[in-house]
Amino acid sequence: MKSAIAHxxxxxxxxxxxxxxxxxxxxxxxxxxxxxxxxxxxxREMAATNDYVVPRLNGLPYAxxxxxxxxxxxxxxxxxxxxxxxxxxxSLVFTCAxxxxxxxxxxxxxxxxxxxxAVVATGAAPLTLAFARTVIFDSALTFFVTLSIxxxxxxxxxxxxxxxxxxxxxxARWIAIAWAALALGxxxxxxxxxxxxxxxxxxxxxxxxRWDALWDPIAVLLFIALLLPWLLAMSRAxxxxxxxxxxxxxxxRFATDQLGRTAPIWYFFPILLAGSLxxxxxxxxxxxxGTPERDATGKMDRRLVLLLLWILVPLLFFxxxxxxxxxxxxxxxxxxxxxxxxxxxxxxxxxxGTRASAVGLGVCGAVLLAAPRIVxxxxxxxxxxxxxxxxxxxxxxxxxxxxxLVTFFAGRRRNLAVLALCLxxxxxxxxxxxxxxxxxxxRSTRDLATAVQAVLTRESEIVxxxxxxxxxxxxxxxxxxxxxxxxxxxxSNYLKATYSHWAAAPDTPLRPVDxxxxxLAACRRPLVFVVRSDDTRVRAQxxxxxxxxxxxxxxxAYGPCGMTGLATQRPGLAAAKPSAD
Numbered sequence: 048m049k050s051a052i053a054h055x056x057x058x059x060x061x062x063x064x065x066x067x068x069x070x071x072x073x074x075x076x077x078x079x080x081x082x083x084x085x086x087x088x089x090x091r092e093m094a095a096t097n098d099y100v101v102p103r104l105n106g107l108p109y110a111x112x113x114x115x116x117x118x119x120x121x122x123x124x125x126x127x128x129x130x131x132x133x134x135x136x137x138s139l140v141f142t143c144a145x146x147x148x149x150x151x152x153x154x155x156x157x158x159x160x161x162x163x164x165a166v167v168a169t170g171a172a173p174l175t176l177a178f179a180r181t182v183i184f185d186s187a188l189t190f191f192v193t194l195s196i197x198x199x200x201x202x203x204x205x206x207x208x209x210x211x212x213x214x215x216x217x218x219a220r221w222i223a224i225a226w227a228a229l230a231l232g233x234x235x236x237x238x239x240x241x242x243x244x245x246x247x248x249x250x251x252x253x254x255x256x257r258w259d260a261l262w263d264p265i266a267v268l269l270f271i272a273l274l275l276p277w278l279l280a281m282s283r284a285x286x287x288x289x290x291x292x293x294x295x296x297x298x299x300r301f302a303t304d305q306l307g308r309t310a311p312i313w314y315f316f317p318i319l320l321a322g323s324l325x326x327x328x329x330x331x332x333x334x335x336x337g338t339p340e341r342d343a344t345g346k347m348d349r350r351l352v353l354l355l356l357w358i359l360v361p362l363l364f365f366x367x368x369x370x371x372x373x374x375x376x377x378x379x380x381x382x383x384x385x386x387x388x389x390x391x392x393x394x395x396x397x398x399x400g401t402r403a404s405a406v407g408l409g410v411c412g413a414v415l416l417a418a419p420r421i422v423x424x425x426x427x428x429x430x431x432x433x434x435x436x437x438x439x440x441x442x443x444x445x446x447x448x449x450x451x452l453v454t455f456f457a458g459r460r461r462n463l464a465v466l467a468l469c470l471x472x473x474x475x476x477x478x479x480x481x482x483x484x485x486x487x488x489x490r491s492t493r494d495l496a497t498a499v500q501a502v503l504t505r506e507s508e509i510v511x512x513x514x515x516x517x518x519x520x521x522x523x524x525x526x527x528x529x530x531x532x533x534x535x536x537x538x539s540n541y542l543k544a545t546y547s548h549w550a551a552a553p554d555t556p557l558r559p560v561d562x563x564x565x566x567l568a569a570c571r572r573p574l575v576f577v578v579r580s581d582d583t584r585v586r587a588q589x590x591x592x593x594x595x596x597x598x599x600x601x602x603x604a605y606g607p608c609g610m611t612g613l614a615t616q617r618p619g620l621a622a623a624k625p626s627a628d
Contacts, residue, residue: 057462058163061469065170066143068473069179073139074132076483077491077518081538083182084491084518087134090120090182091521094129100280105515105526105556107549108285110541111296114277115234116184129521138186142179145190146170149381152197153388156350161392164465168329169384171469174322174377180476184236185374191232192378195244198225200353203252203260219263226266230273238297243378246364247356254352286548291541300370310371315362319376323383324411325404325454325468330383332400333390350389357382391461398461401454404468408451411471415444429600431485442478447471489600496522498597499575499604507573507607511536512563514579516602527577532560564588567608575606 078084085104092103102109102117119137127133146166154162169175178186202221205214225244232240252261281288320327358379365375391398418440453467488494496519499509509519509527515536520526529536534546534557542549550557558566566574567589576593578585580603593605 055160055163055462057460057466058160058167061167061462061466062163062170064466064473065167065469068476069142069170069176070139071476072480072483073135073180073476074130075480076131077487077493078131078134078182078521079486079490080492080517083134084516084521085538086117086182086184087120087129087131088517088521090117090134091124091129091524092526093117093121094124095524100277101284104537104539104542105520105529106554107537107539107542107556109539110281110285110288110291111539112184113234113237114281115231116187116236119187120182129524134182134521135180138181138183139179141187141190142170142175145186145193145381148190148193148197149384153385157385157388157392160462161388164391165381165384165388167384167465167469168326168387169381171472172323172326172380172384173472173475174373175380176472176475178374178377183374185377188232188236188240189378189381191228191235191240192243193381195225195228195232196247196353196357198222198228199244199248199252199260203255203257205260207257207259218260219265222260222263223266223269226263226270227273230270233274234277237292242364243361246360247353250360251353251356255349287545291544295540295544300368309369312366314371315365315376318373319362319379322373322376323380325408325471326383326387328407329398329400329404329468330387330390332403333387333398334400348389351386354382354386354389358386398464401457401461401464401468405451405455408447408454408468408471412444412447412451415440415447429485429489432482432489435482435485439479439482443471443475446474446478492516492519492599492602493522495519495597495599495602495604499523499577502575502596502607504573507575509575509577510558510563510566511577512585513560513582514577514602516577519577519602526556528556528558530558530560530563567592570608573607573609575604576608577602577604579603 078087089102089104089109092106093099096103099118099121100114102112102114116137119140120134123133123136124130127136146169149169150162150166152162153165157165198221202218202225205218205221229241229244232244248261252258278289361379362376365371368375387400390400450467450470454464457463457467495516499519500523503523509523509525511519511527511529513531513536515527515529515531515538517538531537531546534542534549537543546557549555550559563576567576575596576589578589580586580598580601586603589605593608596604596606598604
């Protein structure tokens with residue numbers, strides 16, 4: 048009994064370390080452009096306007112993603128204010144909800160130790176850590192995908208011919224949970240949230256001959272009731288929304304390179320392997336030692352079949368897709384954690400695959416110790432970032448070596464090995480503090496916003512010239528006028544496709560590309576002009592006329608006009624008006 052308690056203590060300690068790593072310093076660095084700045088600003092505008100129906104970016108409808116994640120961020124900002132912590136909390140909360148679900152499900156199908164192992168392996172994976180701390184949709188998507196898969200699985204566990212009404216109600220309840228999760232997933236990231244669970248569960252339930260666990264009229268009605276009101280509201284408010292959501296954001300994203308996110312066909316294999324280290328190596332090592340035994344009928348273990356389908360089918364789907372980004376495979380990480388727990392549950396003396404993961408950690412440690420200076424020199428990064436990379440690499444590489452050594456010699460103490468394996472990933476937020484402090488000013492406009500804020504008045508307006516620094520409106524707490532040829536600076540495929548419509552709309556913030564020039568000449572109110580640092584054409588016009596407020600590697604701010612004796616320089620300004628090309 049004492050030995051069992053000690054083993055459980057190591058697992059609980061591993062889970063505590065993992066959770067501390069997920070949350071440490073989550074609000075301590077600026078929002079990183081482009082994704083964090085854009086998504087946080089949409090949530091801020093939602094909280095400021097109390098419009099929880101139409102997501103808006105710079106006052107314009109943002110139809111590229113649905114409402115739920117933005118609404119979660121807006122709700123946090125209603126409570127905590129528009130801060131980095133409030134913006135990132137939804138991702139952390141959804142990640143913790145996923146871990147609770149994985150722990151419950153793992154305990155249910157694998158036993159108490161299996162549940163804890165699955166939680167640690169899921170939470171202490173690089174992809175999980177990264178997106179639990181990023182203002183992006185995929186942590187929420189992962190929760191709803193996991194919940195729907197668990198719901199369908201649990202419904203299939205009810206006997207085929209329920210013996211009483213209690214069993215029938217139990218199955219119907221799980222099916223309803225699964226379909227509700229599908230609807231909420233669609234409200235988070237679109238139709239991919241419907242496709243991912245079904246592409247896993249349809250073959251699984253077909254293999255089990257349990258189609259009854261997939262369908263229930265009340266569950267489907269619940270799905271429609273959760274989804275339809277928002278779809279109707281968006282269709283009324285945003286022209287062409289449904290066509291854009293179904294055709295462009297789903298079909299064209301999968302079948303064409305129109306959205307510009309292509310990558311080699313092998314792209315996701317190293318992403319998934321590295322993004323689930325060191326657990327992926329432990330799974331591969333354990334697989335070589337043998338899979339779980341077949342059941343009494345000679346069939347493969349149904350838990351193993353489910354988890355393999357959960358990993359392989361979406362991986363094949365994303366591989367065939369023309370659109371590729373690392374976070375797409377985040378919903379597969381819970382399956383890897385559960386698969387490792389399946390191999391390790393019940394094996395108290397030895398955990399197969401630990402030697403493979405220990406060697407992998409040693410290799411990672413060697414690379415991190417040897418390569419950071421080379422990486423800093425090769426990457427196009429700020430000098431401060433390049434200087435911070437070696438220290439982070441040395442600290443993380445040392446942690447990998449230490450954890451690898453402990454794991455190598457703790458193979459016969461499974462739960463101690465779990466603690467050792469989780470340490471490198473859990474330590475990343477601690478050892479990368481200096482690096483994140485350097486990346487923040489390079490990838491964010493927080494410092495620029497501070498400088499701009501000092502010269503703004505209530506009547507001031509910000510004019511972004513062929514640029515749109517995505518985190519700047521978040522930090523300034525206001526939208527901007529955008530001088531643009533096609534709206535592409537807002538990084539919204541929908542707004543780019545419907546630019547002419549929204550450029551002609553009443554109260555639009557969009558302006559013709561050279562509108563800023565006449566606005567500067569007239570200067571009827573204080574204007575601050577924001578321009579790309581490398582835009583020499585525009586900067587050549589602004590430099591002789593307006594003071595430079597502040598500059599980063601990517602963006603420069605000038606102004607305000609109306610406070611610099613501009614009237615005496617207007618003749619020269621008019622003569623120098625840039626050409627249309």
